[in-house]
Amino acid sequence: MxxxxxxxxxxxxxxxxxxxxxxxxxxxxxxxxxxxxxxxxxxxxxxxxxxxxxxxxxxxxxxxxxxxxxxxxxxxxxxxxxxxxxxxxxxxxxxxxxxxxxxxxxxxxxxxxxxxxAGGVRPDPGDLDAAMGFVMAAGHGMSARRYMADHGATRAQIAAVAVKNHAHSVHNPYAQYQRPVSLEEVLGARPIAEPLGLLDCSPIxxxxxxxxxxxxxxxxxxxxxxTTPRVLGCALVSGSVQLGTDDLNAEDVSRRAAEQAWELTGVGPEDIDLVEMHDCFTIAEIVRLEGIGLIPRGEGARWTELGHTRIGGKLPVNASGGLLSRGHPVGATGVAQACELTWQLREQAAGRQVDGARVGLAYCKGGTVSGTDGGSVTTLVISR
The missing domain is CATH 3.40.47.10 (Thiolase/Chalcone synthase)
Known part of the structure; x- marks a missing residue:
């Protein structure tokens, strides 16, 4: 029920x-x-x-x-x-x-x-990954390299996520950054964890x-x-133990969170009109959209390049500007995503409005635990 x-x-x-x-x-x-x-x-x-x-x-x-x-x-x-x-x-x-x-x-x-x-966020000091010097940016840099190798994606296609989300944030009065960035700016930004640069990363x-x-x-x-917008349900799963042979970008934890959301809410992926995605890094938006089944596997980078995830595209993603440009005060992000979906469904989003949106999904992935594919993942579904 x-x-x-x-x-x-x-x-x-x-x-x-x-x-x-x-x-x-x-x-x-x-x-x-x-x-x-x-x-x-x-x-x-x-x-x-x-x-x-x-x-x-x-x-x-x-x-x-x-x-x-x-x-x-x-x-x-x-x-x-x-x-x-x-x-x-x-x-x-x-x-x-x-x-x-x-x-x-x-x-x-x-x-x-x-x-x-100070600097990038890290796992808990007692976690094995932290003891080995792992930081979040390093994991996403590896994810980007693996994705490029597996699917023939280009560095420019991944950088296009930042260009898109900054373009959206221009119209968001709550965003930390409210100016567009060019593809050349993203590609030329200071390196953080190759191939990702400063503008591929969400800010402190x-x-x-x-x-x-x-x-x-x-x-x-x-x-x-x-009529008021309704929280139909919010799934919550945690990462499962990995044996070391799985695809780095398999996103099984995201798949499980999505399946739980569909079961809780009676909504399916075909019903989603817009997404607030946890784009802590550019590559994260791509692999997580694929992980929850909203974009075919290996197609996320191409979808971004073609404009399918822009406002007005097939599946608008991060109309708020996302973490990359709205900002990412970690405890506030999930509620900010829900606020954005609420305003979108009320048709109160002004210059970033997604026309005709009736059902929105917000995804958050929190933390890492050594040996698993993540800490926690939530998938929140809000409808008119």
Whole structure:
């Protein structure tokens, strides 16, 4: 049986970017939460529970935020699944609403990275990959080389992901970067992990995003009538142990997350009109779209080059600009993706609007665990 959907009553964000030290994690979260509550017409007294996704926020960050929002005393939970933390918080809120535990839930994704992260993000220091000096960029550099060798893709085709996503972010007032980049700029950028350069990589970012999710009773409590976007479901899987003989870009963990999403929601890949994809690196957008079955295996680079994943193409991907240009404050990303889908389905996305969109999917992949094909993967489906 498909669980009951959660209605998206409100969505709010602050612009992602690099904020000074006196802008705290709590203050960013409060601003995003107030934006979502204002969008829903909700007051603090109408909120039943708070779900907060973050990675570097420290102990009980959600409770610190709740106190500043006047939501002290409520059930508050903190969710850490690396880059999938915000989406995991959405999943937990959706589950609680479907179970009848609450009627109005506030979900916040937030991260202050610029004063906590130096250089690229890494696995946990106790993980074998980290002990061997592995960084995320190295893994994606290897992925790009393998993909090029296996499928005849060119460096320019992979770089075209960054060109596309920066072109989309020009129209996103919440994006960290709001200017286009040329293919020549991407190809000529400072090398990070060959063949990937600086513009193939998502930046270190600060930011926050929030949602108000409701049951039908919750909508009535807020005085909201008519049609609202609905969270049909959010799948969550973790990486499985690999034997060392599998294809580096097999993305079995993505396949399993997609299959779980289709089963939970009753939606299939043929129903998806737009995608917010976890493009932490250019190659990641390509292999993950293939992994969840939205693009034929080995065709992702060519689809990008041909414009199929641009706004107006066959399958618009990252109309928000994605992680590459909207920014990637890791705990906030999954909620920001859901905000973007909400605005798209409401037809409130202005210059980046995907015409006629009815069903959107957001994908997040969080972290690595040595010997497996990933830490956690979420696939969130939102419809009109």
């Amino acid at each position: 498909t669980p009951a959907p959660a209605h998206v009553a409100g969505a709010g964000m602050i612009r992602f970017g690099k904020y000074p030290a006196d802008v705290t994690l709590e203050s960013m979260a409060v601003r995003a939460a107030h934006a979502a509550m204002d969008d829903a017409g909700a007051t603090a007294s109408q909120v039943d529970a708070v779900y907060v996704g973050h990675v570097f926020g420290g102990p009980v960050a959600g409770q610190r935020i709740a106190v500043q929002l006047g939501l002290d005393g409520l059930p508050v939970s903190n969710h850490e699944n690396y880059c999938a933390s915000g989406a995991t918080a959405i999943r937990e809120a959706w589950t609680a609403l479907a179970a009848g535990l609450h009627d109005v839930a506030l979900v916040i994704g937030v991260e202050k990275m610029t004063d906590r992260v 970012s600060d930011g926050a995003a929030a949602l108000i999710l409701c049951t039908p009773r919750g909508l009535a409590r807020l005085g909201i009538g008519g």
